[in-house]
Amino acid sequence: MLSDALIHSAVALLSSTTKESAIREVISSCSVFHSLCHSNSFIDAVLKRELLDTTGIGHGIGIAHGNIAEVTHLTIGMGISKEGVQYYAKDGKKVHILFVIASSPQLQKEYLRTLSTLLRIVYHPHVREDLLRAITEENHSHKVSHEVFMLLDMLETQRFESYHKDVS
DSSP: OOOHHHHHHHHEOOOOBHHHHHHHHHHHHHHGGGGOOHHHHHHHHHHHHHHSSSOEEEEEEEEEEEEEEOOOOOEEEEEEEEEBBBOTTTTTTEEEEEEEEEEEEEGHHHHHHHHHHHHHHHHHHHHHHHHHHHHTTTTTOOOOOOHHHHHHHHHHHTOHHHHHHHTT
């Protein structure tokens, strides 16, 4: 069900245990970010944003993001940590699902819609559990729920707007 290509393009299996190293690992491991001309500027923007307040929203989820002018379309990578990342989340729990989003100020509307879609998908505990199981199993053959399938498809295609209305 889960392709090795997806794991290299938009999903990273994290070995990092700290927030900064996990963010860096997602950006360096997911090839969707390799097209950013100034990836160091993007990393700096994400880390600078984290200094304002944690993007660890609770329930084992983090949504790090940074704005850089050169981004013409939203780019999202996801890191999965079986052990968890010390992220200083709002609820004090470790982060197991980390989204990293590259955006620009011109894409604010698309960013907000996509963020809403992501949050509605991973809001449900069974979806988070299903996602972690599907990605951390060695053979990746776990049959996934409709919500996880939609999320993985969005990450693989990097098309997020088309799912906005499909997620309840």
